[in-house]
Amino acid sequence: MATSTPIPFFQQVYNLVQTVPPGKVTTYGALAKALHTKDARRVGQALHANPDANKTPCHRVVFSDGRLAPGYAFGGPNEQLRRLQLEGVTLTQEGKVDLSAHLYRFPASI
């Protein structure tokens, strides 16, 4: 039968980000790989279009360098940084997330 509705790419991003546990972070590129795509930009677009930050921990998503996003949609990058610290994420002197300690690994596939 058919009629199976293909899940929009954005929705898959939200769904995947929601699987990231607190105290852990992930990168745009990692999310893109988990979705079998090459563009981390689509992931960022989805998070920016994020309708509900309370359901989508977009603050747990950082650059491949471990840096925070340039424009957090709900209070600025400062808010994102604060949430990470509240969850126990440690930052380096450069203000970057310690990916070596908090980078989350996704399950086999989605």
Next chain:
DNA sequence: CAAGTGACAATAA
């Protein structure tokens, strides 16, 4: 329908 837009990442200089 076509063009524009964009929370990135990798490479070049």
Next chain:
DNA sequence: TTTATTGCCACTT
């Protein structure tokens, strides 16, 4: 080392 450029693709207008 930092800055600039390119590639890439789904969503919005």
